[in-house]
Amino acid sequence: MSNDKGYVEPGQDFQRDTNYIEDRITADGSSGWPVEVGRYRLVVARACPWANRATIVRRLLGLEHAFSMGICGPTHDERSWTFDLDPDGRDPVLGHERLQEAFLARDPQYPRGITVPAMVDVPTRAVVTNDFAQMTLDFSTQWTAHHRAGAPELYPEHLRAEMDEVMQRVFTEVNNGVYRCGFAGSQRAYDRAYTRLFTALDWLAERLADRRFLMGDTITEADVRLFTTLARFDAVYHGHFKCNRQKLSEMPVLWAYARDLFQTPGFGDTIDFPQVKRHYYVVHRDVNPTQVVPQGPDTANWLTPHGREELGGSPFGDGTPPGPVADGEEVPAEHGAGGSVSV
Known part of the structure; x- marks a missing residue:
């Protein structure tokens, strides 16, 4: 399972x-x-x-x-x-x-x-x-x-109380919220889930409108937790889980934020879009009985300019980005942003 x-x-x-x-x-x-x-x-x-x-x-x-x-x-x-x-x-x-x-x-x-x-x-x-x-x-x-030299402090002690609250809301309303929509057992349950999800996404967009990352000027664990849902939103959750008020690419603040992270070493280089789609559309037979995997969407837009630098800050603050992906752990180039959409 x-x-x-x-x-x-x-x-x-x-x-x-x-x-x-x-x-x-x-x-x-x-x-x-x-x-x-x-x-x-x-x-x-x-x-x-x-x-x-x-x-x-x-x-x-x-x-x-x-x-x-x-x-x-x-x-x-x-x-x-x-x-x-x-x-x-x-x-x-x-x-x-x-x-x-x-x-x-x-x-x-x-x-x-x-x-x-x-x-x-x-x-x-x-x-x-x-x-x-x-x-x-x-x-x-x-x-x-x-930890490597220059590693970020992803769970800084002085931010933990606020971070824990933010991460809990991200978990219940967004990470789990998309599943609540996708596996709703009735129209009423789906309607409630849909409202909760997009209420939370609107809250996150407001929070991120004037700060580059969820906790301020540098990345933290909170950004990691939100990113993994956003990275799958248009490819899977929008259609497969009926989270379709808007695509992520139609939510300006969250879309720019997600691209900022995607283009940061350590984030986008872990995303394999064909594997993501194959998992959801094949394994969730109750949601997709035919197990047909969609060809789209085009993922090249993940590499377009995001403009979030204007908010200041930088992903790693005084630290440094990680080096190249370890041998044998690379995502095939054709499976990442701008690669083949075949599965």
Whole structure:
């Protein structure tokens, strides 16, 4: 299962299952899982917005050397994500064919959803945590000894109280809000979800009208969390999830903000548009029974000028952007902005 996991009672709202393995990898090891270079493997899928957060934060902080990354294919069945992108259909480090194997190694009777992102303990090949929200905050706060020189402070202590409020609203109203629209069990539930989503997007547009990023002049975790939904909006959520008051490209402030981030190293270079579309349109058979994947939209507009520099600030402040994408982790050029729309 993906992080789309949840349920809809007939005629009711979509309810997300948020019951994750909440173990943490900590600097002092008090959790039982100490920070240790080379011990863990981050398992993601390019298609998943929740996993996309982890790929972005790992890259921004320069943690590629600290823990490796395995990439599942864009589709999955009812059992779990699979490593079908690897030459022999197995993750080369863990040896698993399915992410489910890592969860069953942890608990042979594991009863819940098999989700990405997941941090897996390489020696035991067992999952440590799939708590996506805490995971990226821990990348910022627990792995600091292994951050690259010039890495941004994505969860600055003096902003945390306000950031937590902003991120909670982004999660409930936007990240989860698009799903609430897409999986609504009745017209009434959909209408409520639609209103909530666009109310929140209007609030975000107002907030971003006079500040370059959500918390001010530099990027933070809050921007990462909003970006992964915005990057999928026109390709998937506008049509597939019926979030169609406007396309993102028709919302001037949010569209410029999203392009600013997309063109920042660490953001757009993690987006694989064909995989995103294939995941949603193929896996969500209840929403798209034919599994036909649309050809559009054209993604070349993601590389057009955004003009957000006029607001001042810079993505990395006094720091520096990350270097080139690690070998083997590149998104194919034809899958990014301006590339082929084929799937």
